[in-house]
Amino acid sequence: MTEAAIRRVPKVLLHDHLDGGLRPATIVELADATGYTRLPTTDVDKLGTWFRGGAHTGSLVRYLETFSHTVGVMQTPEAVARVARECAEDLAADGVVYAEVRFAPELHVEQGMSLDEVVEAALDGFRAGSAGTGLHVRALVTAMRHQARSLEIAELAVRWREAGVVGFDIAGAEAGNPPTRHLDAFQYIQRANGHFTIHAGEAFGLPSIWEALQWCNADRLGHGVRIVDDITVDPDGNATLGDLADYVRDVRVPLEMCPSSNVHTGAAPSIERHPIGLLRRLHFRVTVNTDNRLMSGVTLSSEFATLVETFGYGWSDIRWLTVNAMKSAFLPFDQRLALINEVIKPGFEGLVP
Numbered sequence: 001m002t003e004a005a006i007r008r009v010p011k012v013l014l015h016d017h018l019d020g021g022l023r024p025a026t027i028v029e030l031a032d033a034t035g036y037t038r039l040p041t042t043d044v045d046k047l048g049t050w051f052r053g054g055a056h057t058g059s060l061v062r063y064l065e066t067f068s069h070t071v072g073v074m075q076t077p078e079a080v081a082r083v084a085r086e087c088a089e090d091l092a093a094d095g096v097v098y099a100e101v102r103f104a105p106e107l108h109v110e111q112g113m114s115l116d117e118v119v120e121a122a123l124d125g126f127r128a129g130s131a132g133t134g135l136h137v138r139a140l141v142t143a144m145r146h147q148a149r150s151l152e153i154a155e156l157a158v159r160w161r162e163a164g165v166v167g168f169d170i171a172g173a174e175a176g177n178p179p180t181r182h183l184d185a186f187q188y189i190q191r192a193n194g195h196f197t198i199h200a201g202e203a204f205g206l207p208s209i210w211e212a213l214q215w216c217n218a219d220r221l222g223h224g225v226r227i228v229d230d231i232t233v234d235p236d237g238n239a240t241l242g243d244l245a246d247y248v249r250d251v252r253v254p255l256e257m258c259p260s261s262n263v264h265t266g267a268a269p270s271i272e273r274h275p276i277g278l279l280r281r282l283h284f285r286v287t288v289n290t291d292n293r294l295m296s297g298v299t300l301s302s303e304f305a306t307l308v309e310t311f312g313y314g315w316s317d318i319r320w321l322t323v324n325a326m327k328s329a330f331l332p333f334d335q336r337l338a339l340i341n342e343v344i345k346p347g348f349e350g351l352v353p
């Protein structure tokens, strides 16, 4: 089960940030083209290393600081469309067959783009990059949790839903910015019969997960790793779940887990001790994701290869995780089913008994 072999099976990605997945060479070229002068270096290799080094700090707040440069070069429709096109190309080359890629439109308006223009440019890029490949891409629009534009961004998500936006999210520094600050935005999405996920239980614990689910009614959790704080495991390996952990497992709340990113932001101490091991064993609705391919230096295939190495996962585990992700996608039911039966299951034929 090499990384190259994993690249060839169909995979599904639910949690990937557009502004966390740029090619270093593109950042340098866009900085030049758009007059952005604040890059730490214009040497492509050194820049890639700088992003990974800056991200692996054990602090979400410091991890997020590196985004000022990627967002800094994504301030024109051409730049956003190019990054989105390359994102789709890179995911297709990695064997991803369905992806939901997220970005925060409010971060891309510094040079006068409107929120709608940002979304339009990203969707154009996704379409161009996925054309002729086996990849289907949809967008999630994110509101920044420390800002106050979430209702406006929720309205934007609904306005663009026929064109490829399938959901809404909040991201950014979690501590001090609880999900209930944005309750009106989540209620707006619900009244419009839309879908949303919330970054919760990454840098802050159970109260954040509880609010995301029981006050805001999130369809999925971004990360959700701290749900393990509500699970006790005795020396024989028997697990006892608290009420919230029971709820998350019982109603099959999808967990968008991003193992490497969690180690880099300090949400998990190491891959070996990452909660995904326990949560997968207890049959939570676990999915595997990249979060930020640039900052964490990963692809979806490399992330699976890491899990194979660390937890001894086999093809049946990868297929289970992939089917979990497809079931949890914000795509209409008939399209999810078609991808599972016509693309994912046949793609694992001969590998899984």
Ligand SMILES: O=c1[nH]cnc2c1ncn2[C@@H]1O[C@H](CO)[C@@H](O)[C@H]1O
Binding pocket: 017, 018, 019, 020, 060, 064, 067, 071, 102, 103, 104, 107, 142, 171, 172, 173, 199, 202, 261, 291, 292
């Ligand atoms: O792991 C994460 N936790 C919280 N916020 C994040 C994470 N990764 C990226 N972003 C934030 O989401 C914005 C829109 O894509 C990024 O600009 C970054 O600030």
Ligand SMILES: [Zn+2]
Binding pocket: 015, 017, 171, 199, 222, 291
């Ligand atoms: Zn994220």
